[in-house]
Amino acid sequence: xxxxxxxxxxxxxxxxxxxxxxxxxxxxxxxxxxxxxxxxxxxxxxxxxxxxxxxxxxxxxxxxxxxxxxxxxxxxxxxxxxxxxxxxxxxxxxxxxxxxxxxxxxxxxxxxxxxxxxxxxxxxxxxxxxxxxxxxxxxxxxxxxxxxxxxxxxxxxxxxxxxxxxxxxxxxxxxxxxxxxxxxxxxxxxxxxxxxxxxxxxxxxxxxxxxxxxxxxxxxxxxxxxxxxxxxxxxxxxxxxxxxxxxxxxxxxxxxxxxxxxxxxxxxxxxxxxxxxxxxxxxxxxxxxxxxxxxxxxxxxxxxxxxxxxxxxxxxxxxxxxxxxxxxxxxxxxxxxxxxxxxxxxxxxxxxxxxxxxxxxxxxxxxxxxxxxxxx
Amino acid sequence: xxxxxxxxxxxxxxxxxxxxxxxxxxxxxxxxxxxxxxxxxxxxxxxxxxxxxxxxxxxxxxxxxxxxxxxxxxxxxxxxxxxxxxxxxxxxxxxxxxxxxxxxxxxxxxxxxxxxxxxxxxxxxxxxxxxxxxxxxxxxxxxxxxxxxxxxxxxxxxxxxxxxxxxxxxxxxxxxxxxxxxxxxxxxxxxxxxxxxxxxxxxxxxxxxxxxxxxxxxxxxxxxxxxxxxxxxxxxxxxxxxxxxxxxxxxxxxxxxxxxxxxxxxxxxxxxxxxxxxxxxxxxxxxxxxxxxxxxxxxxxxxxxxxxxxxxxxxxxxxxxxxxxxxxxxxxxxxxxxxxxxxxxxxxxxxxxxxxxxxxxxxxxxxxxxxxxxxx
Numbered sequence: 025x026x027x028x029x030x031x032x033x034x035x036x037x038x039x040x041x042x043x044x045x046x047x048x049x050x051x052x053x054x055x056x057x058x059x060x061x062x063x064x065x066x067x068x069x070x071x072x073x074x075x076x077x078x079x080x081x082x083x084x085x086x087x088x089x090x091x092x093x094x095x096x097x098x099x100x101x102x103x104x105x106x107x108x109x110x111x112x113x114x115x116x117x118x119x120x121x122x123x124x125x126x127x128x129x130x131x132x133x134x135x136x137x138x139x140x141x142x143x144x145x146x147x148x149x150x151x152x153x154x155x156x157x158x159x160x161x162x163x164x165x166x167x168x169x170x171x172x173x174x175x176x177x178x179x180x181x182x183x184x185x186x187x188x189x190x191x192x193x194x195x196x197x198x199x200x201x202x203x204x205x206x207x208x209x210x211x212x213x214x215x216x217x218x219x220x221x222x223x224x225x226x227x228x229x230x231x232x233x234x235x236x237x238x239x240x241x242x243x244x245x246x247x248x249x250x251x252x253x254x255x256x257x258x259x260x261x262x263x264x265x266x267x268x269x270x271x272x273x274x275x276x277x278x279x280x281x282x283x284x285x286x287x288x289x290x291x292x293x294x295x296x297x298x299x300x301x302x303x304x305x306x307x308x309x310x311x312x313x314x315x316x317x318x319x320x321x322x323x324x325x326x327x328x329x330x331x332x333x334x335x336x337x338x339x340x341x342x343x344x345x346x347x348x349x350x351x352x353x354x355x356x357x358x359x360x361x362x363x364x365x366x367x368x369x370x371x372x373x374x375x376x377x378x379x380x381x382x383x384x385x386x387x388x389x390x391x392x393x394x395x396x397x398x399x400x
Numbered sequence: 401x402x403x404x405x406x407x408x409x410x411x412x413x414x415x416x417x418x419x420x421x422x423x424x425x426x427x428x429x430x431x432x433x434x435x436x437x438x439x440x441x442x443x444x445x446x447x448x449x450x451x452x453x454x455x456x457x458x459x460x461x462x463x464x465x466x467x468x469x470x471x472x473x474x475x476x477x478x479x480x481x482x483x484x485x486x487x488x489x490x491x492x493x494x495x496x497x498x499x500x501x502x503x504x505x506x507x508x509x510x511x512x513x514x515x516x517x518x519x520x521x522x523x524x525x526x527x528x529x530x531x532x533x534x535x536x537x538x539x540x541x542x543x544x545x546x547x548x549x550x551x552x553x554x555x556x557x558x559x560x561x562x563x564x565x566x567x568x569x570x571x572x573x574x575x576x577x578x579x580x581x582x583x584x585x586x587x588x589x590x591x592x593x594x595x596x597x598x599x600x601x602x603x604x605x606x607x608x609x610x611x612x613x614x615x616x617x618x619x620x621x622x623x624x625x626x627x628x629x630x631x632x633x634x635x636x637x638x639x640x641x642x643x644x645x646x647x648x649x650x651x652x653x654x655x656x657x658x659x660x661x662x663x664x665x666x667x668x669x670x671x672x673x674x675x676x677x678x679x680x681x682x683x684x685x686x687x688x689x690x691x692x693x694x695x696x697x698x699x700x701x702x703x704x705x706x707x708x709x710x711x712x713x714x715x716x717x718x719x720x721x722x723x724x725x726x727x728x729x730x731x732x733x734x735x736x737x738x739x740x741x742x743x744x745x746x747x748x749x750x751x752x753x754x755x756x757x758x759x760x761x762x763x764x765x766x767x768x769x770x771x772x773x774x775x776x
Contacts, residue, residue: 057513098430137565148565178565182558188553189524190511192589198575213568216592 030245031205033142038279041078041271042243043225045360048247050079050269057083065125070341071118071270079244079269089237090126095237097228097400098123101175101246104141104154108293110371111273114337115241120389122241122348129400130172131224137177138220140163141213152178159389161293164381167269171251173394175227177220180394184223187230192219196263203248219225221246225265228244229399242323245270252362262398273337276308278330294379296341297372302330311353312360324353326358339370367386406621407581409518414655417454417647419622420593426455426645433459440467441501446717447646455620457630457643462642465613466502466517468676473604473612473776477509477595477622478598480530481519484537484669486747487649490713491617494646496543497619498617505776506548508538509686511554514596517589521611528554535765537669540757549770551603553596556770560599563606566593570632579624597622598629601641607776613639620645637697649713654706670755672749680744687729688736700736701730710770715746 028037030044045052053075062068064087071077078185089096100119101143102112123130135152143151163169177184200206228236240250247269254264275289288307291300311329312317326332332350340346352358391398404413406420421428429451433591438444440463447453450657466472476495478488499506519527529553539545553560576582600763604612616626623645630640651665664683668677687705689695702708708726728734767774 069610108411137561140565141569178562180558181557185513185557185561186554189516189589192592193517193587195588196585197582197588197591198584201584206573208574208577209572211569211574212571212592212595213565215573216568216588219588275736 032248033204035272036246038123038167041273043145044244045079046245048079048251050081050244050247050267051079051083053080053268060084060087065122069121070343071121071337073343074336074339076114077118077241077268078314079268080251080267081247082264082266086239090128091227095228095232095234095236096126096128097238098126098130098213099133099224099238099240100130101135101137102155102158102225103139103375104158105146105346106137108158108259110291110293110334112158113165113293114270114273114303115243116162116165117338118268119241122149122239127171128239128346129228129283130167131175132167132172133175133177133221133224134158135177135217135221137213138217141211141217152176154178156389157294159387159392161378161383163385163389164378164393166348166381169392171400172392173398174392174399175224176392183394184220187223187226188216190221191222192216192254193251195219196258197250199252203252216229218249218252221249221254222257224271225250225253225257226262227394228400229262233306235263238265239268240265240341241268242270242271245272245373248314255284262300269389273334274330274333276330277305278309283321291371293339293375293382295375297368297375300371300375301368304364306370308362308364316359319359320356321358326353329353330378331360331367334367334371339367339374407479407625408622409580411621411648412531415648420474420620421455424455424505424620424627425455426620426623426643427458427459429454429459429644430667436460436463436698443500445494445497447490447713449495449719450712451488452615452713453494453644453646456624456643458469458640458642459615459644462613462615466504470501471604471608471612472504472609473614474502474506475600475603475614475701476506476509476618477507477600477618478509478531478534479515479518480534480536481515481522481526482530484534486667486669488534488708489537489541490646490649490668491619492538492541493714495617496541498615499547503544503547504615505604506543506601508543508548509551509553509597509600509744510534511553511593511597512714513589514593516589518594524554525671528552532765533670536758536761537767539761539765539768540754541558542757545768546769546774549603549774550768551600551770551775556631558594559576559603559770563599564595566673567598567629567632568592568638570635571628572594575628579628594625594628598633598716601626601629601633603770603776604636605638611639614641616645617644619648620644621648643694650706650709652679652705653705654685666728669751669758671751673744673751676747676751677744680740680747684740686736686740695735698733702726702729704728707736707743710743710747715743715750732763 027038058068058072087256098119098206125257134155134301136155139151140146140148206215220388225238250265250267258264288303304339308330310331313322335346404415432678434444434448452666473493476491479495510531512531515523515527516522582591601614624645626641634640653665664679673755686707687701711722
């Protein structure tokens with residue numbers, strides 16, 4: 025298997041998720057944990073059931089706190105380096121699902137400083153503008169505004185920096201070099217940055233004076249930040265956060281993670297129906313065969329098909345229907361063109377509504393920012 | 401000569417000031433520059449005349465701007481790791497003298513984050529409290545409040561951090577390792593910090609929208625920060641700041657820099673008359689001889705005497721009288737006890753008034769902080 029590399033800023037090669045779990049030291053989400061959540065929440069989200077969220081840290085502890093009606097909170101975030109694409113929605117969708125069931129306050133961090141430090145060609149004005157675009161996508165998913173608090177790093181620096189300095193004092197260059205692969209050529213903003221990403225874990229206690237159990241749903245590439253934060257925060261009087269890690273939403277070209285570096289293999293939430301159609305019809309790979317005849321005879325291979333993954337991650341919530349689709353594909357009863365067309369229709373139906381909600385929110389998006397008038 | 405080492409956080413060994421100038425790459429303040437200042441300002445401060453401020457960067461450029469009535473500003477600061485001692489006053493006194501003559505707005509930075517990062521045993525609450533104590537000393541020197549703007553790093557983080565990130569993106573770990581001697585064990589706050597110290601250079605333009613020529617009077621140990629900042633700021637659309645560097649105020653024990661690590665060799669602005677008397681009578685070294693008889697015969701050595709240095713730096717503004725004192729000492733006409741007693745009296749006279757002013761300012765010191773109501 026080809027070598028892979030996963031850091032919060034880079035996913036390279038074909039990811040071996042089991043190996044990644046061992047490297048990062050996260051725990052698998054066992055069937056027992058899934059059943060506990062099903063019982064607690066009355067149902068199980070497909071992203072959990074299908075093990076697209078597949079590892080965690082201290083999830084049982086967080087569920088204990090929820091069950092005992094202790095104070096809990098949610099935290100997730102977005103690095104605003106580009107417009108939102110469909111893959112970004114994965115952790116947000118699960119976060120909303122958990123918020124709906126637990127009524128937990130959610131801190132949603134937009135890291136304009138981070139993306140400025142790590143993207144050579146972006147100005148801080150760029151990343152800030154992108155953050156506001158991304159906020160529209162988050163809000164459009166239907167989070168409970170009263171319980172959802174947007175944090176924009178440069179906007180909230182007066183609140184965040186004095187907390188980040190406490191974290192920063194406890195982290196050495198050796199640590200960020202080992203954990204994130206930073207080196208002598210890294211800029212000092214990149215080196216400092218992980219302290220800023222730890223801060224939203226501190227906010228529930230900082231703002232209310234009371235201990236909270238914080239759960240962070242995230243792509244597993246972000247785990248290194250919280251591995252470090254979990255080490256530091258107890259020494260500062262805060263609970264270790266619990267973590268819930270998703271696999272990466274695949275690109276239309278089949279590589280491990282949808283990414284801005286190849287926009288043609290990426291569906292943005294702002295894409296027009298024509299763009300969606302073009303990308304999926306013209307660009308997407310499938311698990312199909314060379315000819316229709318061959319496919320009818322041999323069947324397709326959903327397990328290696330990006331189109332099938334799109335159904336699995338987001339566009340077929342009904343697990344029975346998803347299985348039927350896989351079986352029909354394997355049996356050669358459904359061809360790639362048909363499967364693609366149906367996905368195009370589903371994506372465009374989703375995006376039409378999403379884009380409408382997005383634009384409706386544009387004028388009032390500032391109200392989602394944490395402020396004296398909008399505080400847990 | 402014993403090896404010495406000067407960084408913004410450590411002065412070790414006997415400092416060779418000429419060598420330091422060459423190492424740092426600063427320019428000597430020539431007689432020509434001194435005469436230009438005498439002409440521009442009508443007189444010359446003893447700290448300049450006696451070459452206790454001895455090197456600079458781009459001072460002529462700053463004076464050009466002043467002369468052409470272009471926009472100028474002053475910037476200096478204080479790392480609040482302890483109560484103020486007399487040595488800290490040196491750059492502040494010269495800064496006030498320049499402000500009085502040029503009417504330049506002054507940005508005075510109190511770096512509570514820095515001292516938290518660099519002092520293992522200080523909490524951020526400690527450094528913040530010390531910053532407010534230090535502010536009293538600055539204000540008590542009689543700065544023009546209308547033109548003097550205190551910056552406290554954690555308090556003003558909302559303003560400072562978004563500017564610091566711009567600086568931070570342009571500085572690598574290699575640079576801070578080479579310039580400041582930071583290493584793998586340095587914490588990531590220490591590594592980031594120099595970006596925060598660059599920000600007050602940006603503030604005059606940031607707050608008014610207009611280019612300013614900024615002059616920074618400072619102890620020469622702080623020069624490395626501005627060597628880096630001078631490299632970065634033009635790339636961000638800001639002028640390089642000019643710098644003016646002082647030698648270190650000596651300790652009563654004769655070592656190069658008064659320091660908190662030996663409080664008995666340090667006169668704090670909060671010391672009682674008895675403490676001043678005890679430290680100078682019981683602890684201070686002198687350039688005197690073993691016996692009064694010997695001293696009357698051989699004379700004392702003002703050039704190696706810490707007590708004489710105190711007169712030279714601060715407590716004998718009249719250069720003619722200073723020379724008379726040195727001559728009387730060399731001729732054995734004045735003994736150390738007498739010289740010490742007179743210094744005790746002068747210091748205590750100064751401190752009595754200073755402490756009175758300090759306490760009067762306590763209730764209103766917040767008004768000196770940069771704010772919407774207190775802005776250039």
